[in-house]
């Protein structure tokens with residue numbers, strides 16, 4: 001839930017990066033963290049296992065600048081992708097303002113993408129949200145790999161509601177900020193509409 | 195939340211901080227957004243602490259439900275020198291950081307004594323949220339596409 005603090009003149013929004021295990025969610029945040037000026041960001045907190053798999057969430061606060069004198073601060077979260085962490089994923093969706101679904105473009109990960117997308121819809125509903133009404137972006141990641149499916153095929157299978165579809169190579173930063181912009185814009189536009 | 199309520203909350207936190215001999219006291223939304231803080235914040239990353247406190251409460255709340263409890267109303271983590279006590283008050287969390295100048299017993303007592311006051315302020319905030327929403331809407335209706343674009347330039 002967007003939290004507007006009139007006293008400190010801040011707008012706080014929560015964005016969650018969702019998707020199957022190893023699709024590149026943490027890599028998105030890491031890239032944003034590495035390429036943001038120190039004064040605009042807080043720490044990147046990663047609650048990860050010893051083998052660097054996300055255990056609970058990654059978290060990073062990011063300041064984008066001001067709108068009409070209000071500082072806009074985006075709280076970026078990732079969820080753990082593995083199926084057995086479902087309880088944690090549900091918790092992280094609480095109070096979400098916008099979702100980025102990071103799909104793994106590799107052919108052999110198609111089933112995992114679909115399963116994760118269903119899981120997102122279910123878990124959103126469990127928290128009282130509808131994907132259809134939520135600021136939402138589809139990122140097709142790992143476009144640099146040789147075994148990727150064509151964008152059209154992925155979009156046909158994974159696009160839910162005419163949401164923006166962005167190609168990305170999170171490991172080198174391609175499409176990472178465009179994805180963030182696309183979802184942040186929707187979140188702010190949503191505030192205006194409500 | 196408006197200046198007056200903010201000052202009211204700050205005053206309550208200041209009182210708690212003093213009475214409990216705490217290092218820092220935070221009020222945090224259950225979604226992980228910091229509402230207010232008081233005390234010797236020093237180099238504590240308060241944004242991250244707020245997010246992790248909310249994650250902590252969410253995780254233990256999830257465990258509570260699995261064993262048939264509604265939630266665990268308080269959580270305490272005692273370190274060698276620094277400790278944290280978290281109390282769930284409706285939709286907010288009162289987070290107290292303390293060291294050897296205080297004790298868990300004193301912290302718990304003072305938090306308990308003040309929790310009604312915090313609850314009352316939060317209730318008022320919630321009651322007013324309808325009115326506030328109208329105000330928010332007026333504010334956001336004025337945001338233009340250019341305002342939004344300028345954030346990303």
Ligand SMILES: Nc1nc2c(ncn2[C@@H]2O[C@H](COP(=O)(O)OP(=O)(O)O)[C@@H](O)[C@H]2O)c(=O)[nH]1
Pocket residue numbers: 019020021022023024025026027028054078081141142143144145168169170171172
């Ligand atoms: N080739 C390639 N590898 C990527 C890309 N994005 C992420 N990776 C790699 O995929 C692995 C899993 O990424 P991670 O961000 O941990 O996945 P998460 O489980 O979704 O958080 C890591 O080894 C990344 O370096 C990409 O666009 N291209």
Ligand SMILES: [Mg+2]
Pocket residue numbers: 025026027053054078079080081
């Ligand atoms: Mg991860």
